[in-house]
Amino acid sequence: MNPESKKKEPTPSSIEDLTFERAPTLDPLNMNTGGPRKTVLITGHLGQLGQALMELLKPDYRVAGVDIDEVDITKAEEVAGSFYLHQPDIVIHTAAMTDVDGCEIDPEAAIRVNAIGTQNLVIAAEEFNSTFVYLSTDYVFPGTATSPYMECDPTGPLSWYGRSKLLGENYVRSMLLRYFIIRTSWLVGEKGRNFVKIMLKLSQDRDELTVVSDQLGCPTFASDLAVAIRNMIETPYFGTYHVTNTGETTWYDFAVKILKEAGIDTPVRAITTAELGRPAPRPAYSVLSGVLYNARGFAPMPSWEESLGQYLNKLGDSWKDT
Numbered sequence: 001m002n003p004e005s006k007k008k009e010p011t012p013s014s015i016e017d018l019t020f021e022r023a024p025t026l027d028p029l030n031m032n033t034g035g036p037r038k039t040v041l042i043t044g045h046l047g048q049l050g051q052a053l054m055e056l057l058k059p060d061y062r063v064a065g066v067d068i069d070e071v072d073i074t075k076a077e078e079v080a081g082s083f084y085l086h087q088p089d090i091v092i093h094t095a096a097m098t099d100v101d102g103c104e105i106d107p108e109a110a111i112r113v114n115a116i117g118t119q120n121l122v123i124a125a126e127e128f129n130s131t132f133v134y135l136s137t138d139y140v141f142p143g144t145a146t147s148p149y150m151e152c153d154p155t156g157p158l159s160w161y162g163r164s165k166l167l168g169e170n171y172v173r174s175m176l177l178r179y180f181i182i183r184t185s186w187l188v189g190e191k192g193r194n195f196v197k198i199m200l201k202l203s204q205d206r207d208e209l210t211v212v213s214d215q216l217g218c219p220t221f222a223s224d225l226a227v228a229i230r231n232m233i234e235t236p237y238f239g240t241y242h243v244t245n246t247g248e249t250t251w252y253d254f255a256v257k258i259l260k261e262a263g264i265d266t267p268v269r270a271i272t273t274a275e276l277g278r279p280a281p282r283p284a285y286s287v288l289s290g291v292l293y294n295a296r297g298f299a300p301m302p303s304w305e306e307s308l309g310q311y312l313n314k315l316g317d318s319w320k321d322t
Helices: 048-057 076-086 100-105 107-128 160-175 195-205 222-233 251-262 291-295 304-315
Strands: 039-043 062-066 090-093 131-137 179-184 209-212 239-242 268-271
Touching (some): 039 048, 048 062, 076 107, 100 107, 107 160, 179 222, 222 304, 251 268
Parallel strands (some): 039 090, 131 179, 179 239, 209 268
């Protein structure tokens, strides 16, 4: 497809935000050089990462966010309508069915959202020549490694969640040239529910917490990941990257650290994944190597311990309202 034909002329029914003329922005390094700002479309903008991206990108971009109430990504016609409305230069696809056990119980729903929904977005992105950012997961790996997974390592998801996200990756790679696939893990955002807030809340309601100690990975704080994504989208260094905070831990050790940093003395008891008895299998080891991300020259990610301290300071007592 000729990239010069990317943009569709707004129709008379277009919203006011699209009434001015915009020339196609084809240079990924051309950031705010006096011309019209690039338009970024964020799917799943009400999620933890989506909200962090909305807040971070608004000063420098025209940002549009869509979630399930605005656009059902499993319906191609709704996706197409959103692209015609917003005319995105960049699409950041954070929307997903992330309930790992829910995906295991209803694999067809997982495939519809995480695979078919992604394919619908990819088709539209190809038509509009939009740079595409796809958020993927450590769950595409089997968890049998003993050292951090690199981007070139063989995948082998254990769960329907991992399989559906891997299918989404395959659609992106096979249909687009201008894409970033970003695998991350154990996301923690300022907005919405997450492991940190849940541990803090449960510590007030229970005499003892039980947390699995046989899954090793790395927490990733949404604010740090959002900064990394912002830096990446203004480069032509397309491809697949692993982006997490640095270091590794178990869920048990993460919980202990959370409570210690928060000054809470509720005891935490280690249990096994088998004892927890969840429907979906989890990878025992899913630490992701950031060596390619670092070698490419992107700003290093902070350690998860450093970001946890900053996160708790900013969170204050607001977790009590979750």
